Amino acid sequence: MPRDHAYYAKALxxxxxxxxxxxxxxxxxxATALVRRAGGKPIRLATKSVRCVSLIRRxxxxxxxxxxxxxxxxxxxxxxxxxxxxxxxxxxxVVDPEALAELCRxxxxxTLMVDCAEHVELAARAAQRHGARVPLCLDVDLSLDLPxxxxxxxxxxxxxxxxxxxxxxxxxxxxxxxLAGVMGYEAQLAGVPDASPFAxxxxxxxxxxxxxxxxxxxxRRAAIVRALADAGVSLSFVNGGGTGSLESTRAxxxxxxxxxxxxxxSPALFDGYRMFRHQPAAAFAIxxxxxxxxxxxxxxxxxxxxxxxxxxxxxxxxxLPEGVRLFPLEGVGEVQTPIxxxxxxxxxxxxxxxxRHAKAGELCEHFRTLLLLSxxxxxxxxxxxxxxxx
Ligand SMILES: Cc1ncc(COP(=O)(O)O)c(C=O)c1O
Numbered sequence: 001m002p003r004d005h006a007y008y009a010k011a012l013x014x015x016x017x018x019x020x021x022x023x024x025x026x027x028x029x030x031a032t033a034l035v036r037r038a039g040g041k042p043i044r045l046a047t048k049s050v051r052c053v054s055l056i057r058r059x060x061x062x063x064x065x066x067x068x069x070x071x072x073x074x075x076x077x078x079x080x081x082x083x084x085x086x087x088x089x090x091x092x093x094v095v096d097p098e099a100l101a102e103l104c105r106x107x108x109x110x111t112l113m114v115d116c117a118e119h120v121e122l123a124a125r126a127a128q129r130h131g132a133r134v135p136l137c138l139d140v141d142l143s144l145d146l147p148x149x150x151x152x153x154x155x156x157x158x159x160x161x162x163x164x165x166x167x168x169x170x171x172x173x174x175x176x177x178x179l180a181g182v183m184g185y186e187a188q189l190a191g192v193p194d195a196s197p198f199a200x201x202x203x204x205x206x207x208x209x210x211x212x213x214x215x216x217x218x219x220r221r222a223a224i225v226r227a228l229a230d231a232g233v234s235l236s237f238v239n240g241g242g243t244g245s246l247e248s249t250r251a252x253x254x255x256x257x258x259x260x261x262x263x264x265x266s267p268a269l270f271d272g273y274r275m276f277r278h279q280p281a282a283a284f285a286i287x288x289x290x291x292x293x294x295x296x297x298x299x300x301x302x303x304x305x306x307x308x309x310x311x312x313x314x315x316x317x318x319x320l321p322e323g324v325r326l327f328p329l330e331g332v333g334e335v336q337t338p339i340x341x342x343x344x345x346x347x348x349x350x351x352x353x354x355x356r357h358a359k360a361g362e363l364c365e366h367f368r369t370l371l372l373l374s375x376x377x378x379x380x381x382x383x384x385x386x387x388x389x390x
Pocket of ligand 1: 046190241242244
């Protein structure tokens with residue numbers, strides 16, 4: 001069935017707006033496509049890009065190829081563990097001693113992310129509180145220091161085998177912790193679209209930079225993994241990549257598992273990659289509340305701007321009916337969003353207009369529940385993290 005305005009308007013008829021929904025049939029297709037793109041390597045699900053326990057569970061349980069979770073908030077990881085989810089990796093360092101103590105609680109401590117001796121010390125102290133043995137993962141920076149351009153993100157200070165060995169030695173010297181894994185996330189390849197409709201000619205520069213970066217990124221990650229192996233560290237996993245880089249990351253033989261999450265919802269920013277196209281599986285609906293002029297409709301709310309460097313690419317993208325346009329001087333508003341629309345779909349007061357968030361999981365920060373649709377009707381309403389945990 002074509003996913004047009006009529007399809008979703010009918011499926012959601014009678015529901016109070018605003019609302020957010022996930023099309024389970026498209027989500028399933030996206031999950032399967034991600035597994036195919038991963039080329040046989042397991043995918044650790046990046047929970048920040050979903051933020052809904054029910055959907056996380058659904059993907060893990062129904063799509064072979066997804067294995068384990070990369071969490072982004074310590075309280076989240078603890079709650080997921082309480083719900084029986086296993087193989088949890090914190091994707092980012094935690095420094096709050098109480099949160100660390102919770103994460104380290106036996107019998108199944110969460111794997112903690114570290115990139116310096118201080119992180120190791122904090123983790124070891126928390127582990128020792130429980131007499132636990134806590135697995136650590138070393139975050140390796142894969143940014144490239146090019147002339148006049150830092151091509152990547154600022155995360156970890158660990159860039160060389162020597163840097164990695166230094167942290168590995170700190171881990172080996174600490175009671176209660178051991179080095180279980182390495183993560184090297186090539187954000188400049190996975191998270192930067194190379195065919196963004198907002199970037200114009202800049203896309204060409206991005207493509208050239210990305211083409212040139214792959215080899216260096218793989219070499220850096222592989223060299224660090226090799227140095228750790230030579231030093232006698234036996235790693236259980238090496239994680240890399242994201243939705244935007246599965247094809248290239250999987251080709252790095254040092255990588256044992258990939259990370260991905262955004263491709264499940266495939267939000268607006270992920271329309272901008274040449275290598276793949278997933279389907280828009282998540283959207284939100286806001287109602288028409290007034291008609292200020294012919295061809296112009298004003299909608300309630302809608303200002304769900306995505307994080308990151310601010311720009312028009314971070315605004316929700318009008319989705320359905322096809323042909324809806326935002327006004328550049330107004331964007332999406334805190335309480336009202338005017339749109340221009342001259343197409344054939346009637347938009348009376350109260351009618352839904354559908355938007356896609358620029359990013360994946362952030363949609364769930366604005367809604368307490370998600371309506372799950374399948375075969376053109378709502379089959380379930382499930383809480384988002386915000387709805388469950390605030
Ligand atoms: C460490 C790490 N790995 C992987 C990802 C990729 O996630 P996604 O597939 O949602 O882009 C991210 C996203 O920011 C990340 O921070």
